[in-house]
Amino acid sequence: MPDSLDESRAAIDTAVGDHAESWDRTGLIPLTVLRELGTRGLLCAQVPIEHGGIGYSSLLTGRLAAHTGSRCSSLRSVMTSQGMAAWTIQRMGDAKQRRRYLTELTGGSLAAVGFSEPESGSDLSTITTRIVQDGDSVVLTGHKVWMTAAHYADLLVTIARYGDEAAAVVVPATAAGVRVERIADPLGCRAAGHSDVQFDEVRLPVSSVLGGGGQSLPMLITTALAYGRMSVAWGCAGILRACLAEATAHARSRKQFGKPLAEHQLIGRHLAELLVAEQVTTRTCEHASRSWDSGAPELVIDSVLAKHVGASNAVRGATSAVQVLASGGARDGGSVARAYRDAKLMEIIEGSTEICQLILAQHALTLR
Numbered sequence: 562m563p564d565s566l567d568e569s570r571a572a573i574d575t576a577v578g579d580h581a582e583s584w585d586r587t588g589l590i591p592l593t594v595l596r597e598l599g600t601r602g603l604l605c606a607q608v609p610i611e612h613g614g615i616g617y618s619s620l621l622t623g624r625l626a627a628h629t630g631s632r633c634s635s636l637r638s639v640m641t642s643q644g645m646a647a648w649t650i651q652r653m654g655d656a657k658q659r660r661r662y663l664t665e666l667t668g669g670s671l672a673a674v675g676f677s678e679p680e681s682g683s684d685l686s687t688i689t690t691r692i693v694q695d696g697d698s699v700v701l702t703g704h705k706v707w708m709t710a711a712h713y714a715d716l717l718v719t720i721a722r723y724g725d726e727a728a729a730v731v732v733p734a735t736a737a738g739v740r741v742e743r744i745a746d747p748l749g750c751r752a753a754g755h756s757d758v759q760f761d762e763v764r765l766p767v768s769s770v771l772g773g774g775g776q777s778l779p780m781l782i783t784t785a786l787a788y789g790r791m792s793v794a795w796g797c798a799g800i801l802r803a804c805l806a807e808a809t810a811h812a813r814s815r816k817q818f819g820k821p822l823a824e825h826q827l828i829g830r831h832l833a834e835l836l837v838a839e840q841v842t843t844r845t846c847e848h849a850s851r852s853w854d855s856g857a858p859e860l861v862i863d864s865v866l867a868k869h870v871g872a873s874n875a876v877r878g879a880t881s882a883v884q885v886l887a888s889g890g891a892r893d894g895g896s897v898a899r900a901y902r903d904a905k906l907m908e909i910i911e912g913s914t915e916i917c918q919l920i921l922a923q924h925a926l927t928l929r
Contacts, residue, residue: 564672566621569603576768581633582894583604584752588745590636595713596669604640605647605666607656612659612865613667614647618859619853623795630799634903636751637799639671641792641911642710642753646672648788653729653771653781662731665716673714674757674785683780683916690721690760692770693891695759699701701763702732702740709910712754714742719760719772720781726782728774730765738763749906759796787861789911790868791853794846797871800900801839804882807897808834822885831881838874845870862924869917874905 576594584590598604606622608614617625622644630637666672681687682794690703703721711717715770717732717739734741738761747755767773809832812823822828849867852860880899883890890897908914 566624568619569606569615569625572601572603573625573629573632576637576723577629579633579894581635581921582899583599584633584635585899586751586894588743588751590633590639590713590752590754592713594670595639597769599643599666599671599836600669602667602670604643606643608647608651608663608667609863614663614664617851619791619850623674623791623850626778626792626795626804627799627843628845630796630798631803633752634796634800635750637794637796638750638753639710639713641796642673642791642909644792645674646716647820648854649674649718649729649781649785650731650771652784653776655772658731658771660773662716670715671710672716672718672752672907673708673756674709674789675708675711675717675719676782676785678704679706683913686778688722688778689784690719692721692723692728692774694724694767695764697767699730699766699767700767701732701760703760705760705911707744708756708758710754711741711756714741716756717758718785719758720778720785722778722889723770723774726775727778728776728797729771729781729785730774731766731769731771732763736765737761747906751902755800762799780917783861786911787853787864791846791849792862794842794849794864794867797848797868797875798839798842799905800875800904800907801835801842801878803896803898804830805839805889806879808832808882808885811889816864831839831885835856835878835881842874862920865912865917865920867923868911869914869921871918871926872904872914875900875907879904920924921925 582872603613605614606617610616647666648894654831677686693700714734719732740759744755812828815822844866849863852863882897886897
């Protein structure tokens with residue numbers, strides 16, 4: 562298991578190699594790669610050491626997510642999914658559940674988290690997936706959409722209604738009544754295993770319900786999404802770093818009108834804006850991670866701010882990088898074209914740009 566951030570980054574580099582483009586084209590990351598990274602603790606690095614994890618802080622986990630995002634956003638998305646599942650188990654599960662499930666997630670098992678439904682996206686208060694107790698079992702019925710990494714997952718951590726309240730239940734992907742259908746050719750993060758999942762009267766032991774259930778739905782959603790938003794924000798910093806590296810390299814080497822592109826002022830403007838976007842995103846993420854690590858009361862709003870800043874900057878930055886590379890940036894599968902598609906998805910997942918703006922506006926009204 563890696564002992565340092567440098568070793569963790571090196572392990573990601575070795576795993577990705579030059580495969581990011583082929584993974585994007587085929588829409589698949591080899592399971593052997595994901596399980597190897599999982600057993601090394603790299604897919605959910607904040608899991609405590611006593612449960613087989615690395616025990617990274619939010620800041621170190623974020624820096625690892627940024628590096629992974631600079632190499633392959635699909636892999637970073639799987640990392641986000643695994644981390645969200647682990648964090649939900651860590652926060653909502655009892656001691657026995659934490660020992661069981663977190664050890665599985667650091668032992669090679671893969672996980673996905675289910676929120677959205679066909680009629681319930683931004684407004685998760687309208688979810689209809691339901692858990693009903695039946696003796697010493699519970700029965701899960703419902704339909705989740707766009708579950709990142711569900712195509713690869715062994716465990717599906719599913720948010721559902723439970724009586725008058727809510728619960729997160731851990732569902733084996735092989736359980737009777739579970740049907741996972743991979744979404745073909747998504748716009749971005751094509752190899753992240755996005756899937757729709759149907760639960761048709763899935764019978765599970767009561768012990769599958771984290772913490773016995775009975776939590777408020779907003780608390781469950783906030784708990785999982787806070788982690789996801791942090792990871793996405795850091796991943797956006799990685800997207801911007803990849804775009805900046807490609808754009809500056811191209812601007813140095815490509816000549817037009819007798820001089821390198823970098824010496825043309827309008828191209829220089831794109832490079833400057835890319836640098837600013839990467840730096841602002843990184844500093845906002847660092848601030849949010851420090852809030853998380855210190856347990857500051859602002860950590861939820863800071864995670865929303867980081868996600869909003871990161872996603873917005875990633876979209877603009879990827880657009881600038883495509884413009885600098887011109888036809889070279891328009892080649893599907895290339896790193897900049899891939900970043901352009903992946904970045905747009907970041908404005909939708911874990912709370913759309915509009916939802917983030919609404920939350921931030923509400924927060925602004927509380928300030929004096």
